Amino acid sequence: MEERKELKKKQDDILLENVTNEISINKESSIEELLIVLDVIINGSKIIENAKKVEELKSLFYLKLKEDIINSNEITKDKSTYEIDFKEKINLYKAKKKSIRDEILRDEKINLKIKTGLIDEIKDLIEKVDLNKETFDSIKIIQKKWRETGLVSIRERNNIWNLYNFNIERFYDCIKINRDFRNLDFKKNLEEKNKIYKLAENLLQEKSIKKMHSSLQDLHEKWKNTGPVSKENREIIWTNFQNISKKINKKQNDYFTKLKEQDKLKVESKNLICSKIHSLSKQITSHQKCHSLIKEVNELEKKWLKIGKINSLENKKCWKKLNEAKSLFNLSKNDFYKNKKIEIKTQIENKQKICEKAKILKSNTNWKETTIKFINLQKAWEKDKTQNSSKINDIWKEFRSHCNEFFNAKKLFFNKLDAEKIENLKSKQTILLEIKKLTIKDTTKNILNSFDEKWNTIGALPQGSKNLEFEFEKILLKLYNGIKIDNEELSQIKYKRKINSIRNNAKELIKEKEKIRDIITEKVKVIGQYENNKSFIVPTKKENPLLDLIEKNITNVANEINELKKKLQLLNSF
Numbered sequence: 001m002e003e004r005k006e007l008k009k010k011q012d013d014i015l016l017e018n019v020t021n022e023i024s025i026n027k028e029s030s031i032e033e034l035l036i037v038l039d040v041i042i043n044g045s046k047i048i049e050n051a052k053k054v055e056e057l058k059s060l061f062y063l064k065l066k067e068d069i070i071n072s073n074e075i076t077k078d079k080s081t082y083e084i085d086f087k088e089k090i091n092l093y094k095a096k097k098k099s100i101r102d103e104i105l106r107d108e109k110i111n112l113k114i115k116t117g118l119i120d121e122i123k124d125l126i127e128k129v130d131l132n133k134e135t136f137d138s139i140k141i142i143q144k145k146w147r148e149t150g151l152v153s154i155r156e157r158n159n160i161w162n163l164y165n166f167n168i169e170r171f172y173d174c175i176k177i178n179r180d181f182r183n184l185d186f187k188k189n190l191e192e193k194n195k196i197y198k199l200a201e202n203l204l205q206e207k208s209i210k211k212m213h214s215s216l217q218d219l220h221e222k223w224k225n226t227g228p229v230s231k232e233n234r235e236i237i238w239t240n241f242q243n244i245s246k247k248i249n250k251k252q253n254d255y256f257t258k259l260k261e262q263d264k265l266k267v268e269s270k271n272l273i274c275s276k277i278h279s280l281s282k283q284i285t286s287h288q289k290c291h292s293l294i295k296e297v298n299e300l301e302k303k304w305l306k307i308g309k310i311n312s313l314e315n316k317k318c319w320k321k322l323n324e325a326k327s328l329f330n331l332s333k334n335d336f337y338k339n340k341k342i343e344i345k346t347q348i349e350n351k352q353k354i355c356e357k358a359k360i361l362k363s364n365t366n367w368k369e370t371t372i373k374f375i376n377l378q379k380a381w382e383k384d385k386t387q388n389s390s391k392i393n394d395i396w397k398e399f400r401s402h403c404n405e406f407f408n409a410k411k412l413f414f415n416k417l418d419a420e421k422i423e424n425l426k427s428k429q430t431i432l433l434e435i436k437k438l439t440i441k442d443t444t445k446n447i448l449n450s451f452d453e454k455w456n457t458i459g460a461l462p463q464g465s466k467n468l469e470f471e472f473e474k475i476l477l478k479l480y481n482g483i484k485i486d487n488e489e490l491s492q493i494k495y496k497r498k499i500n501s502i503r504n505n506a507k508e509l510i511k512e513k514e515k516i517r518d519i520i521t522e523k524v525k526v527i528g529q530y531e532n533n534k535s536f537i538v539p540t541k542k543e544n545p546l547l548d549l550i551e552k553n554i555t556n557v558a559n560e561i562n563e564l565k566k567k568l569q570l571l572n573s574f
Contacts (some may be wrong), residue, residue: 031061031064034061034064034086038089041057041093042089063323107150111150111152114145118149119160119163119164122139122171125139126174139168143168147225172228186227186229188227190230190233192226193229193237194237196241197237197240201244203215203219204247209252209255209256212252220245223241263310263311267310270304270322271321273322277297277322280329281328281333284336290336293333297329344389344392347392348391351392351396352395354377354380355395355398355402357377358399358406361374361402361406362403362406370410374403381396420460422462424458424459428458428461431451431455432468435472435475435479440482443482452496452497456496456497477490492566495567495570517568523560527558534550534551
């Protein structure tokens with residue numbers, strides 16, 4: 001019955017081990033897979049042996065959970081459940097491990113008590129006066145019990161073994177009867193130890209260092225539990241076994257030395273990758289660059305993982321450096337997008353203001369000034385480098401629509417104006433032909449005034465038509481001179497023509513008004529000076545030429561002021 005139970009336990013362990021092997025524990029393992037492996041370990045018989053594997057599972061689980069949280073920016077209900085489940089399983093594992101350790105400690109205490117009792121039994125046999133075959137059989141039973149009894153604590157192991165071996169050797173050294181049985185036992189022990197030696201020799205071919213080390217420990221335990229051999233063989237067989245053990249240990253030490261060197265190179269390679277990830281965190285300057293750097297970081301992480309595992313202490317340090325490097329990169333990435341968001345928000349506000357100004361300006365028909373303002377708005381838009389944003393794109397569409405609306409209206413206006421100018425040119429060309437036909441005999445002031453009025457009522461001409469204006473004015477003034485019109489009136493006609501030429505130019509009209517006002521002001525000052533000069537002349541009954549001259553000058557200046565006022569009145573009529 002006990003054999004069946006033991007067989008069933010071994011079959012379960014093999015099954016659980018297969019499940020564990022099928023689900024590899026690595027960075028790519030899912031949280032669900034890690035939980036399955038932990039279940040397998042908890043339900044297996046190798047609770048203590050899998051302690052390191054459980055710590056590895058724990059590190060991978062929280063690393064995976066942290067990555068999932070970072071990627072999703074929140075802890076979901078499933079993730080929270082996973083963590084609770086994992087903690088419960090870890091606590092169950094710890095409880096099982098403690099229970100097993102407590103059981104081991106209890107067993108070790110019991111085993112120590114049993115082995116101490118066996119040593120006492122050996123001592124009793126040695127103290128017997130009558131040593132015979134029955135006594136020898138008793139020692140064999142004690143040896144069998146010793147081999148069947150489990151281990152004691154490490155602290156007591158060497159001491160209890162040395163005490164046992166000392167008393168066994170003492171027993172065999174003291175025994176003087178049944179030498180045949182003793183020699184036979186020595187022979188069997190020698191055969192057994194030779195087998196152990198051969199097994200140790202074969203271990204040199206074992207590829208697995210872990211298995212080789214474990215097997216050597218088992219062989220040493222068997223050697224200890226195997227009885228003594230004859231004195232002539234004792235030293236030789238032990239020296240041979242020692243030598244082969246040294247070779248195995250050397251092979252093991254060489255392996256770990258090489259492994260240590262490999263670990264050193266792996267650590268250097270992994271730290272170099274971490275440094276590269278560190279440096280990449282400082283290179284995030286644009287969305288495209290950031291996207292490219294994320295791919296590069298992922299590739300570097302894959303490269304880091306491909307380097308493979310190292311000893312547990314350095315492995316933890318390397319994992320810490322990798323996580324720190326990734327965290328720094330993610331922090332830089334988040335800061336970049338946070339600042340980019342603020343930058344885009346500010347730019348949206350600025351672009352919106354520009355768009356609002358364009359919306360207000362688009363209906364303004366002061367084409368020249370408004371055109372300059374629109375050009376400045378477009379420059380302001382281009383100066384602020386546009387970020388990639390759907391909102392900004394929408395504002396740009398609206399801004400462009402306002403610009404197009406204004407410039408299309410301007411184009412339509414000037415196209416229409418150009419058409420009117422062409423018609424005006426034709427009309428003035430007709431008038432010019434008509435006035436060219438006039439002769440002095442046929443001409444009167446009214447006729448000329450009529451021609452001048454018709455000419456002035458026609459709007460602007462296309463560019464390059466100044467010669468037409470000059471030609472008409474030349475003929476008109478020649479005819480006015482021909483009918484002998486007075487100079488004052490002719491001067492008024494000339495000035496009126498001048499004003500007509502700038503009537504559509506508000507700036508020129510204002511400029512002309514200011515000019516005339518300035519001249520009037522100066523003339524008034526001149527009259528004032530003349531009046532002041534008069535006050536210094538003493539009145540007499542006789543004629544005074546100087547006074548007459550001043551009066552004449554005052555009259556002349558006053559007439560000039562009147563003429564200027566007429567011009568100003570004419571200007572105000574436009």
